[in-house]
Amino acid sequence: MAATKSQGKAFSLFMVGLTTACAGIAYLSSGSGIAALIVGLIVVAVAFGLFLSIKPLEGKVPENIQPVALKLAGLVAALGGWMIVLYGLHLTATVSGRLTTTLIGFAVSLFGILYLLPMAANKNAIWKA
Amino acid sequence: MRIVRTVSYICALGFALAAGAGIVARADAPPSASAAELKAAASTAPATTTLANGDPGGALTGTVSDVPVSDAKTGLTLGDVANQVGQNKIGVNFTWTLICGFLVMFMQAGFAMVEAGLCRVKNANHTYMMNFFVYGCGLFAYWIMGFAIQMGGAAGNGNLGGLQPLIGEQTLNLFGTNWGIFGHSGMFLSGHTYDVGVMVIFLFQMVFMDTALTIVTGACAERWKFLTFAVSSVLMGAITYPLFANWAWGGGWLAQLGTNMGLGKGYCDFAGSGVVHAVGGVTALACALIVGPRIGKFNRDGSANAIIGHDISAVLIGCFILAFGWFGFNPGSTLGASGAGCLRIGSVAVNTMLAGCTGTFGALLYMWALKGKPDASMSVNGMLAGLVAITAPSGFVNPTASAIIGLIAGVLVCVSVAFVENTLKVDDPVGAISVHGAGGLWGVLSVGLFADGTSNYGGSWNGVTGSVTGLFYGDASQLVAQLVGMVTLVGFVFSFSYALNWVLDAFIGQRVSAESELEGLDLPEMGQLGYPEFVFRPESEILTPVAAVA
Numbered sequence: 001m002a003a004t005k006s007q008g009k010a011f012s013l014f015m016v017g018l019t020t021a022c023a024g025i026a027y028l029s030s031g032s033g034i035a036a037l038i039v040g041l042i043v044v045a046v047a048f049g050l051f052l053s054i055k056p057l058e059g060k061v062p063e064n065i066q067p068v069a070l071k072l073a074g075l076v077a078a079l080g081g082w083m084i085v086l087y088g089l090h091l092t093a094t095v096s097g098r099l100t101t102t103l104i105g106f107a108v109s110l111f112g113i114l115y116l117l118p119m120a121a122n123k124n125a126i127w128k129a
Numbered sequence: 130m131r132i133v134r135t136v137s138y139i140c141a142l143g144f145a146l147a148a149g150a151g152i153v154a155r156a157d158a159p160p161s162a163s164a165a166e167l168k169a170a171a172s173t174a175p176a177t178t179t180l181a182n183g184d185p186g187g188a189l190t191g192t193v194s195d196v197p198v199s200d201a202k203t204g205l206t207l208g209d210v211a212n213q214v215g216q217n218k219i220g221v222n223f224t225w226t227l228i229c230g231f232l233v234m235f236m237q238a239g240f241a242m243v244e245a246g247l248c249r250v251k252n253a254n255h256t257y258m259m260n261f262f263v264y265g266c267g268l269f270a271y272w273i274m275g276f277a278i279q280m281g282g283a284a285g286n287g288n289l290g291g292l293q294p295l296i297g298e299q300t301l302n303l304f305g306t307n308w309g310i311f312g313h314s315g316m317f318l319s320g321h322t323y324d325v326g327v328m329v330i331f332l333f334q335m336v337f338m339d340t341a342l343t344i345v346t347g348a349c350a351e352r353w354k355f356l357t358f359a360v361s362s363v364l365m366g367a368i369t370y371p372l373f374a375n376w377a378w379g380g381g382w383l384a385q386l387g388t389n390m391g392l393g394k395g396y397c398d399f400a401g402s403g404v405v406h407a408v409g410g411v412t413a414l415a416c417a418l419i420v421g422p423r424i425g426k427f428n429r430d431g432s433a434n435a436i437i438g439h440d441i442s443a444v445l446i447g448c449f450i451l452a453f454g455w456f457g458f459n460p461g462s463t464l465g466a467s468g469a470g471c472l473r474i475g476s477v478a479v480n481t482m483l484a485g486c487t488g489t490f491g492a493l494l495y496m497w498a499l500k501g502k503p504d505a506s507m508s509v510n511g512m513l514a515g516l517v518a519i520t521a522p523s524g525f526v527n528p529t530a531s532a533i534i535g536l537i538a539g540v541l542v543c544v545s546v547a548f549v550e551n552t553l554k555v556d557d558p559v560g561a562i563s564v565h566g567a568g569g570l571w572g573v574l575s576v577g578l579f580a581d582g583t584s585n586y587g588g589s590w591n592g593v594t595g596s597v598t599g600l601f602y603g604d605a606s607q608l609v610a611q612l613v614g615m616v617t618l619v620g621f622v623f624s625f626s627y628a629l630n631w632v633l634d635a636f637i638g639q640r641v642s643a644e645s646e647l648e649g650l651d652l653p654e655m656g657q658l659g660y661p662e663f664v665f666r667p668e669s670e671i672l673t674p675v676a677a678v679a
Contacts, residue, residue: 002641002642002645002650002653002654003355003356003653003654003655003656007355007356010356011356011359011360014360014363015269015363018270018273018274018363018367019273022273022274022316022317022367023273023316023317025274025316026277026316026317026319048636051356051360051636051637052636052637055636055637055638058354058638058641058642059642059643059644059645060642060643060644061638061640061641061642061643062352062421062424062640062642062643062646063421063639063640064421066419071631075624075627075628078619078620078623078624078627079620079621079624080620081616081619081620082616082617082619082620082621082624083620085612085613085616085617085620089386089390089613090304093391095392095605095606095609096605098390098392098609099605099608099609099612102609102612102613102616103612105616105620106612106615106616106619109616109619109620109623110619113411113414113619113623114553117418117627118418118553118554118555120418121418121419121421121554121555122554125421125422125427125554126421126422126424127422127426127427127428127429127431128429
């Protein structure tokens, strides 16, 4: 399908909705601000609905099905490593202690990003077919 | 007794007369020396008739008569002169910051040339257009939302007049300590943020943000659907980038690691190795993992094919444009050229030059010695990696350290490109993940190692008195602060970007059809070939096993 008028219209709608929603946030203290936020969010939702409706028209996409569980595991590991670091900052007040927990957290995050998620991406990779 | 009383009266009268005389004397005293000098200077200023004859030597233009007088009746006062000095300081800083921002904006041209040059001719228009439109997407998103999140609570910068309208930082109280999470002043630059200083910081920060966005287009080039690219870029400019930038530069929790946790001067990132480049690099990795490799990039056995770009001259010229723009990126991050240690701009500029130079050496010599050829595209990536790496430490390190940082970055980018391609099996046509991701993280780390404690930007950094000092100069806690920033980049920013683009993949689809990809994206996606006169060669003639190239 490639780029089409439908895509252009959906993207325009998305931009209008986002701008309206932001205007609503900017003036949230006023009644019109709340109304603008609600209208903006509805328009963004409609835009996403349009995105979804025109997606099947794209044709055969050279994408593999990536296992969701493995992707989630990778994300959990990446975020978990960050959480370890945040927790470690309060666990100890010494520099060496904080250095240790930070390095552990870093390793856990990297495990998720550089091992689990690439494994998910390459599980059914198109080049294996 | 009467005699005593009479003498007392006489003394009192004497004191009264003396005091009165003093008052009269003070009232009739000549003006102080400085006020007299101002009047003298005003009287000797060149007359209008003299100036009408022209001033070829430049000695008559710009005198005391050019200082605005607040009250014509009183004439020039010290207050007028002091106000003019203050205006001059802020004027110099505004001009410096704006011009540096203009240089950074021009880097978009460099990115476009490097990325398009490293892609095949059939995707030239599409790649150039992504680099072109990302500017608009990012700018608009930043104006309506991103700037407020990033800088909405960043009041207090003396170099730009205080930026007092930016006072809205949302904080979270954890363990009895307040942590900055995001700002909320400045959406649409309206209301009280319609301010001269706010406009300057908006322009400067906006072009930085756009640099981060354009990094992603390189890693996903030649197969990214234009619609998804546009939506993804808008959301990155509105949320992802501003959030981390607030934590590092907008008074957020990473910057507060020094004041709240005693970790050095907090997370220090002078010009954005982490905030700009690593954010772009890890987001590029997240998107590239979701989009998947180009058709023909990997063989069935997992070995990689080198897909050669169509215009190495564009790549090399684009790299020089980027290196030129970097003189806005790093020295401009002082946000001024007058006051508060801003004269260090010379040192920052030289550090930038040196790291780019040694980065080129690192990559070129690595490729030449180990692979047999001084590879042009890797040399470009080496220079860029050196520049990326010095971006965070440029304001805190000496020239020797900057040369070392650049050299290591140049070698690191070669190793990283091979790792990303051969081990992760992630297709990154331009090496953006390695240049900006790996190079950016190395730059963040190097602050914690090499900062020499000689910089003095107004006596403190991130609210902590003293200079930024790394491990090699005696402060191990600064290294911890930098590592916390690195984990936030790979842990939070990556995850956030991955989740966001996963959702977009579900709703819009990240990738073009196989038919479009094989045909080239210029016609299906953009409706026009980049180079209509070119005759395409079959893919089989272009694809070359990496082993053969090496």
